Amino acid sequence: MSFTYEYPRGALTVDCVVFGFDGGELKILLIQRGIAPFKGEWALPGGFVSPDESLDEAALRELEEETGLRNVFLEQLYTFGAVNRDPRERVVSVAYFALVQPDEHTTEAQTDADDARWFQISEIPELAFDHSEILKTGLKRLRGKLRYEPIGFELLPEKFTLPQLQRLYESVLGNELDKRNFRKKVLSFGLLIPLDEKRREGPHRPAQLYRFDPARYEALKNEGFLFEI
Amino acid sequence: MSFTYEYPRGALTVDCVVFGFDGGELKILLIQRGIAPFKGEWALPGGFVSPDESLDEAALRELEEETGLRNVFLEQLYTFGAVNRDPRERVVSVAYFALVQPDEHTTEAQTDADDARWFQISEIPELAFDHSEILKTGLKRLRGKLRYEPIGFELLPEKFTLPQLQRLYESVLGNELDKRNFRKKVLSFGLLIPLDEKRREGPHRPAQLYRFDPARYEALKNEGFLFEI
DNA sequence: TGACTTAGTGTCCAAATTACACTTATAGTT
DNA sequence: AACTATAAGTGTAATTTGGACACTAAGTCA
Structure with missing residues (x-):
């Protein structure tokens, strides 16, 4: 060569x-x-x-x-x-x-x-x-x-709601997810910070806004934490 | 451009x-x-x-x-x-x-x-x-x-034993695995075909030889099966 | 035949996953 | 002001899965 x-x-x-x-x-x-x-x-x-x-x-x-x-x-x-x-x-x-x-x-x-x-x-x-x-x-x-990997947040705005996140997962993966189980799982990671804001967008109950905590994800990763939905 | x-x-x-x-x-x-x-x-x-x-x-x-x-x-x-x-x-x-x-x-x-x-x-x-x-x-x-993914078999000979496979996993992943749980999991996939042969290699009980069944893996994959150890 | 070595096996408990139905907060209409 | 429509939000019980754990089996060699 x-x-x-x-x-x-x-x-x-x-x-x-x-x-x-x-x-x-x-x-x-x-x-x-x-x-x-x-x-x-x-x-x-x-x-x-x-x-x-x-x-x-x-x-x-x-x-x-x-x-x-x-x-x-x-x-x-x-x-x-x-x-x-x-x-x-x-x-x-x-x-x-x-x-x-x-x-x-x-x-x-x-x-x-x-x-x-x-x-x-x-x-x-x-x-x-x-x-x-x-x-x-x-x-x-x-x-x-x-x-x-928690990359779904890269497709959502900085502040997002759990229903938004769930729709993203359903849309990309192509299957429906149970609302309660999805929330339970996602929140259990402790990677979402609830904000003092809600998103109002229609004639129904407003949704809690969250943001993703990248620093916490880095910390957890170093402890062997595995993200999986 | x-x-x-x-x-x-x-x-x-x-x-x-x-x-x-x-x-x-x-x-x-x-x-x-x-x-x-x-x-x-x-x-x-x-x-x-x-x-x-x-x-x-x-x-x-x-x-x-x-x-x-x-x-x-x-x-x-x-x-x-x-x-x-x-x-x-x-x-x-x-x-x-x-x-x-x-x-x-x-x-x-x-x-x-x-x-x-x-x-x-x-x-x-x-x-x-x-x-x-x-x-x-x-x-x-x-x-x-x-x-x-079932790629460990690509590092073993055509015919191999479960202890060989386990040692490969332990060696690559760097942690010890429980023998019984490992066997239970691996065999549960139905991807290993037991042969009419054993491997004798020392003053102890000989080990059952198996081979991997790639065709079955392809079939299972199409049904949404996920390999995971 | 006894000592040594690795192969091989089953159960119980804890944890995680799944299925499932009603209440809550808001906007719009009358 | 009350009612309706809509999506958000919540808990529990049943099942499945994962992890810990100790003894018996089959061979070789002295």
Whole structure:
């Protein structure tokens, strides 16, 4: 493996599977491609990795450039390297997994790019390249992680109610949960701090607001605590 | 993200964290580097991805070229892309995770390369590049997966005993397990087929041999069964 | 045949999980 | 002011699961 013989080199990109949740169905952020190949088709946000930035940095940069999103939960997902996944030439893509909290006031995640759009998970169009496969991988990861790590809070506003949290779990995992058992379990972790506020939003009893306590989660983790819902 | 402007390109490699188990401690396969940089130091087996092969193919090829191993359990682990992880130039490495079954007769995994050596997990030397970090990531993955997926069998010979399996779990997870509870749990899955053979290996009662039933696992998985030890 | 070593087995108690129905607080309507 | 509609919030009993625990069985070797 000497450097005296150099292979012809492929290109390296990052692509992001961005999830959002507005209280209804799980959503994914896509952008409409402005250039060939696949011009006009929908694709995951992403782009080329430049030589002076790490993969994480490239993912954050592309996300901001293409969708305006900042301060998102971001984690590496999987690297896709099939030989012909890009029709132009060899391109390997490091896929990322992002969770976006809805804007404090609109309860919906916002973007400032006009070629970006949120799609309900049940209404995803055909995507460019192998992005449908990447998305599927991301969805599988989300479902897996939601059960074993407290990442659901990354999809909710800072202050949220237990019914909101339960709807998120039901929506992502695709099964109904018993209200009493869900609350009992979630509250038993001691990771939710009840606030002096309630959320009024209809002709019915208002719901207690909570916030997640990340510091306490870190502390518990070091004691061998395992989150599981 | 047009192709009209081309970034200078880095190189792409694969590196493999190869685990083995011989009944004692967990082991890792390393190779001694023959060329600079880090000449003479120990490193993970791996090398450059060529443009006409997928990442998985590259990992399999490098593993065979450098260690002689074939038919191993191989799975992508994580992609390491810090800017200066290689002192020569930008090199991004897709790390793989491999489990090797010991040879049927020697009960120890064999390799035919003389610059390759198995190291006990407790006696790993300093490694070249960022390979210590990659190894740490691999070990974390192994510990995580062992609890939730039936991959322990990939580290044991085709026919194995329950005490062997238990020692593997204890060795990897680092805690002692109750013999009766372990057997009860493992056998309750119905994934182990008892053979008409016992393993005699000392002045004591011989142990029942079993083999893992992968087809049954696939079937159970489709019914929503979750493996967990 | 006796000593030694590891394989193999069952029960009881504690803890966790599940199923399940009514009361409470609010907004809107009359 | 009273009534209606709606979603929030609460406890208990039954079942299942997990964990602790000690002896017998089958072989080898002296």
